[in-house]
Amino acid sequence: MPLLDVKHLQTRFYTGEGVVHAVNDVSFHVNDQETVGIVGESGSGKSMTMLSVMRLIPQPPGKITQGEVMFEGQDLLQLSLPAIRRLRGNRISMIFQDPMTSLNPVLTVEKQLTESIRVHMKLDKVAARDRAIELLEHVGIPAARDRIRNYPHQFSGGMRQRVMIAMGLACDPKLLIADEPTTALDVTIQAQIVELVKRLKEELNMAVIWITHDLSLLASLADRILVMYAGQIVESAPLDQLYANPRHPYTLGLLQSIPRLDEAQKAELKPVDGMPPDLMDYPQGCPFAARCPYVIDRCHTEDPTLEPVSDRPNHAVACWVKPNGAAVLETARAIAH
Amino acid sequence: MTTTATTPQTQTLVRIEDLQVHFPVMQGLIFQRQVGSIKAVDGITFDVRQGETLGLVGESGCGKSTTGKAILQLERPTGGKVYFEETELTAAKGESLRQQRREMQMIFQDPYASLNPRMTVGSIVGEPLEVHGLATGKEKRDRVAELLHIVGLNPKFITRYPHEFSGGQRQRIVIARALAVNPKFIVADEPIAALDVSIQAQVVNLMQKLQDELGLTYLFIAHDLSVVRHISDRVAVMYLGKVVELADRVALYENPLHPYTQALLSAVPIPDPTIEAKRERIILEGDVPSPTNPPQGCRFHTRCPVAIEACRYAPEPEFKDAGDGHFVACHLVH
Numbered sequence: 267m268p269l270l271d272v273k274h275l276q277t278r279f280y281t282g283e284g285v286v287h288a289v290n291d292v293s294f295h296v297n298d299q300e301t302v303g304i305v306g307e308s309g310s311g312k313s314m315t316m317l318s319v320m321r322l323i324p325q326p327p328g329k330i331t332q333g334e335v336m337f338e339g340q341d342l343l344q345l346s347l348p349a350i351r352r353l354r355g356n357r358i359s360m361i362f363q364d365p366m367t368s369l370n371p372v373l374t375v376e377k378q379l380t381e382s383i384r385v386h387m388k389l390d391k392v393a394a395r396d397r398a399i400e401l402l403e404h405v406g407i408p409a410a411r412d413r414i415r416n417y418p419h420q421f422s423g424g425m426r427q428r429v430m431i432a433m434g435l436a437c438d439p440k441l442l443i444a445d446e447p448t449t450a451l452d453v454t455i456q457a458q459i460v461e462l463v464k465r466l467k468e469e470l471n472m473a474v475i476w477i478t479h480d481l482s483l484l485a486s487l488a489d490r491i492l493v494m495y496a497g498q499i500v501e502s503a504p505l506d507q508l509y510a511n512p513r514h515p516y517t518l519g520l521l522q523s524i525p526r527l528d529e530a531q532k533a534e535l536k537p538v539d540g541m542p543p544d545l546m547d548y549p550q551g552c553p554f555a556a557r558c559p560y561v562i563d564r565c566h567t568e569d570p571t572l573e574p575v576s577d578r579p580n581h582a583v584a585c586w587v588k589p590n591g592a593a594v595l596e597t598a599r600a601i602a603h
Numbered sequence: 604m605t606t607t608a609t610t611p612q613t614q615t616l617v618r619i620e621d622l623q624v625h626f627p628v629m630q631g632l633i634f635q636r637q638v639g640s641i642k643a644v645d646g647i648t649f650d651v652r653q654g655e656t657l658g659l660v661g662e663s664g665c666g667k668s669t670t671g672k673a674i675l676q677l678e679r680p681t682g683g684k685v686y687f688e689e690t691e692l693t694a695a696k697g698e699s700l701r702q703q704r705r706e707m708q709m710i711f712q713d714p715y716a717s718l719n720p721r722m723t724v725g726s727i728v729g730e731p732l733e734v735h736g737l738a739t740g741k742e743k744r745d746r747v748a749e750l751l752h753i754v755g756l757n758p759k760f761i762t763r764y765p766h767e768f769s770g771g772q773r774q775r776i777v778i779a780r781a782l783a784v785n786p787k788f789i790v791a792d793e794p795i796a797a798l799d800v801s802i803q804a805q806v807v808n809l810m811q812k813l814q815d816e817l818g819l820t821y822l823f824i825a826h827d828l829s830v831v832r833h834i835s836d837r838v839a840v841m842y843l844g845k846v847v848e849l850a851d852r853v854a855l856y857e858n859p860l861h862p863y864t865q866a867l868l869s870a871v872p873i874p875d876p877t878i879e880a881k882r883e884r885i886i887l888e889g890d891v892p893s894p895t896n897p898p899q900g901c902r903f904h905t906r907c908p909v910a911i912e913a914c915r916y917a918p919e920p921e922f923k924d925a926g927d928g929h930f931v932a933c934h935l936v937h
């Protein structure tokens with residue numbers, strides 16, 4: 267049984283101007299101790315999917331209109347509010363892109379860290395403080411015993427993200443959801459945080475969901491990748507499959523549009539033309555149809571659902587055509603050389 | 604495709620000599636006094652060659668934007684000299700500076716912030732033409748339509764407002780505006796950082812196409828080293844207000860000499876799990892020190908994985924040619 271099993275999740279925002287189709291029939295699972303990457307461009311529904319899972323959607327205007335979120339045998343969407351609150355920050359924790367929005371600027375790190383440890387782990391003040399210091403040392407904050415008395419603004423961006431991670435880990439979660447935890451950071455600091463999370467994951471036996479818009483980042487991090495577009499998962503594949511043989515035209519387009527550090531030629535990049543659809547005016551048929559080089563008639567009327575690729579049980583794609591990505595990438599490479 | 608990488612163009616368009624921009628740090632409520640300075644740019648020297656793209660990379664706060672602004676005199680340097688062709692910009696004032704500025708334009712990072720939301724696309728792109736007295740009336744409208752066409756936007760958009768466009772389209776508007784005055788030199792400060800991955804390639808391609816067609820010279824500021832490798836002929840790496848390495852693109856990426864460049868490159872992820880599985884990462888310890896008080900000696904020594912005793916107390920390593928125009932500032936590289 268997977269640790270997390272999401273089925274047919276749908277989230278809408280009811281605004282003055284119209285209904286935003288933010289999360290559309292999303293199904294996926296995360297196994298014990300697995301790292302799943304979610305990649306997609308801005309507005310593709312990555313955050314709203316995970317916020318729906320955590321029941322953190324602002325309501326109104328948002329509403330989870332459909333679906334099931336099974337975690338350790340219970341449907342989170344059916345839990346009472348107090349029950350879901352007990353779970354958050356305990357069995358599941360989430361860390362966000364901008365640590366300043368989730369750290370309280372007027373409280374010391376000690377206050378914020380020990381607070382959640384005391385609530386969830388039922389420890390006394392001294393024990394909670396020891397645990398907090400241990401956590402800060404664990405995430406690589408030097409002189410943790412002194413620094414714990416500091417306020418968030420007294421830390422650098424990378425250190426604040428470490429503090430956030432320490433808070434996320436405070437109660438030994440089974441699942442850590444990291445929503446673009448390194449996007450605001452420099453590459454050298456990003457590399458530090460990635461190494462840190464990889465190490466912690468091993469030590470703590472937890473599963474990780476890592477949200478990003480950077481497909482490159484996941485190549486050293488994830489076991490499996492979900493690609494989102496216009497509020498849908500359009501491709502789900504094991505790490506090596508996704509990069510070597512993507513079967514959805516959008517994934518293929520993304521891979522071809524990003525310049526690589528290990529590729530030297532100064533030829534033209536291959537952009538994905540056009541832009542994503544307006545989620546308030548959701549297109550009929552496949553949401554990628556307007557930008558897709560493989561489009562056929564059927565794409566304009568019928569929306570493909572995520573289905574396994576015939577010969578690969580762990581690889582699923584939402585596309586009528588399912589082009590042979592490996593062959594396309596191979597040809598492109600041959601032309602470049 | 605440009606050919607500058609294979610046919611070296613040695614003609615210098617912009618020359619920067621020991622450029623320095625220090626911002627004062629003031630203290631006191633009534634009697635303000637200077638208690639220190641932020642050494643945003645702390646003595647850098649390099650050339651930008653006619654027709655090339657010089658990439659400028661480095662971590663947040665290392666002084667990239669300030670360098671770009673100081674070259675164009677949008678931020679007046681506190682030391683050093685900048686030459687554009689024959690003119691010393693750092694000595695130019697008033698009308699002569701204004702004339703020179705026409706030749707040099709800046710594209711800013713955020714296409715949302717750099718467009719006035721209350722102006723139509725037509726007036727945004729046409730404004731520099733009026734400011735410099737280059738065209739009015741029908742002539743101006745025609746030129747604006749032409750500019751929109753050049754950057755791949757429908758000239759019908761002339762009466763629309765910025766909010767009606769996507770990020771990539773807005774960046775095209777910004778580029779059209781920069782091109783209005785026929786500049787020779789463009790400082791592009793993170794022109795694609797705010798755009799989605801699938802859109803970034805559109806803008807990168809556009810910039811390369813315009814360079815080929817109009818013979819533009821770019822200083823391309825970015826923190827994405829993969830994009831910089833793709834677009835640049837030469838690349839300069841900054842750390843804490845200094846350029847620590849500058850070389851031909853191939854030399855820099857395939858044979859980085861400075862320990863900081865090596866660490867920076869090793870931190871960049873590659874979208875290929877088989878390659879990633881084999882890579883050795885150099886993980887730098889700690890954070891970038893404050894530019895108010897850069898470390899003594901080599902300013903990278905606090906994080907340098909190969910620092911030796913001398914790096915801490917010997918004078919700062921000189922930025923010098925290690926051969927074939929590959930400039931490095933490190934005691935261990937000769």
Ligand SMILES: Nc1ncnc2c1ncn2[C@@H]1O[C@H](COP(=O)(O)OP(=O)(O)OP(=O)(O)O)[C@@H](O)[C@H]1O
Binds near residue numbers: 281306312324327545
């Ligand atoms: N409060 C809200 N009201 C209306 N629409 C919203 C609201 N919050 C989110 N949305 C919409 O839901 C869609 C999905 O947003 P989401 O934040 O999940 O995207 P994302 O993939 O996380 O993007 P990013 O990479 O920019 O963080 C977007 O179109 C967004 O505009």
Ligand SMILES: Nc1ncnc2c1ncn2[C@@H]1O[C@H](COP(=O)(O)OP(=O)(O)OP(=O)(O)O)[C@@H](O)[C@H]1O
Binds near residue numbers: 643661663665666
């Ligand atoms: N007007 C100013 N007054 C005071 N300090 C400034 C000013 N402008 C920049 N600085 C400081 O100078 C240093 C260099 O800033 P700069 O904006 O040039 O960095 P950057 O390399 O462009 O960074 P980023 O990648 O974040 O854009 C930073 O420490 C910054 O805080």
Ligand code: SF4
Binds near residue numbers: 515552555556558561
């Ligand atoms: S279903 Fe059709 S439009 Fe959609 S991605 Fe596949 S080929 Fe393209």
Ligand code: SF4
Binds near residue numbers: 914932
């Ligand atoms: S001079 Fe010393 S500290 Fe500086 S980069 Fe070279 S080895 Fe490292």
Ligand SMILES: [Mg+2]
Binds near residue numbers: 445
């Ligand atoms: Mg998000």
Ligand SMILES: [Mg+2]
Binds near residue numbers: 667669792
């Ligand atoms: Mg900048």
